[in-house]
Amino acid sequence: MTLSLHKPLTREVSLHVDAPVEEVWALVSDVTRIGEFSPETFEARWRHGSTGPEVGARFKGHVKRNGVGPTYWSACTVTQCEPNEVFEFAVGTDDLTVNNWGYRLEPDGTGTTVTEYFRLEPSLVMRAYWTLLGPLRGRTNERGMRTTLERMKAVLER
Numbered sequence: 001m002t003l004s005l006h007k008p009l010t011r012e013v014s015l016h017v018d019a020p021v022e023e024v025w026a027l028v029s030d031v032t033r034i035g036e037f038s039p040e041t042f043e044a045r046w047r048h049g050s051t052g053p054e055v056g057a058r059f060k061g062h063v064k065r066n067g068v069g070p071t072y073w074s075a076c077t078v079t080q081c082e083p084n085e086v087f088e089f090a091v092g093t094d095d096l097t098v099n100n101w102g103y104r105l106e107p108d109g110t111g112t113t114v115t116e117y118f119r120l121e122p123s124l125v126m127r128a129y130w131t132l133l134g135p136l137r138g139r140t141n142e143r144g145m146r147t148t149l150e151r152m153k154a155v156l157e158r
Contacts, residue, residue, distance in 0.1 A: 009130050011138050012117035013145040019156035021084045021105050024112045027152055028103040029053040029087045031061070031076075037151040039067045039144050044076075055081050059089075066140060097121050114152070116145040 017024055027033065030053075031044040043062040050057035057078040064071045080088035080102065088102030104115040118141055120126045130137075 009120035009122060009126060009134075010117060011142050011145075012115050013142055013149060014113055014115040015146070015149040015153060016108055016111055016113050017149075017153045017156050018111040020110075021107050021112045023156055024105055024114050024152075025084045025087070027156060028105070028114065029081070029083075031059045031089075034061065034148075036155070037148045039147050040064060041074075050078075053078060053081050053087060055079065057081075061091075092121075098126070114149060116149055118145075 031046065034041050035043040041061045041063050044059050046052070046057065046059045048058045050059060055078055059076050059078075061074045061076055062071070063074055074091050075093060076089045076091050077094075078087070078089045079100065080086050084105060086102060086104050088100055090097040090100050092098040098121060100119045100121070102117055102119075104117070106113045106115075120130060
């Protein structure tokens with residue numbers, strides 16, 4: 001087995017939404033609503049005194065892997081928070097980030113192009129994981145991101 005040191009450990013999905021960037025921002029940065037949209041994360045709660053999106057805010061996501069299990073809580077920390085532009089968070093502990101998830105927003109005519117993405121940390125363990133399971137997990141994540149964005153779009157365009 002050869003581990004590529006340059007193979008990207010990331011994927012993204014973009015979708016145009018007929019809603020102003022401020023409305024899209026309010027939705028993607030409200031982690032307590034993710035259970036309405038995500039096929040894997042069915043709830044999230046702010047924790048450690050955090051009450052909303054800002055760099056350093058902490059929350060936990062309740063995940064049902066692949067929509068069937070196992071079920072577990074993931075600790076998350078907001079790492080980028082630029083209103084109406086980007087909302088990103090790291091998944092892991094204070095000592096070890098496993099991956100990063102986020103949303104980029106771009107005004108697009110009368111609407112917004114929203115991009116959901118994930119990026120694995122480039123550790124040897126994550127590179128080995130991605131080499132072995134990356135194609136399968138990458139496709140699963142892409143389907144999940146597309147589902148999440150389509151469900152958000154339906155709410156935003158009502």
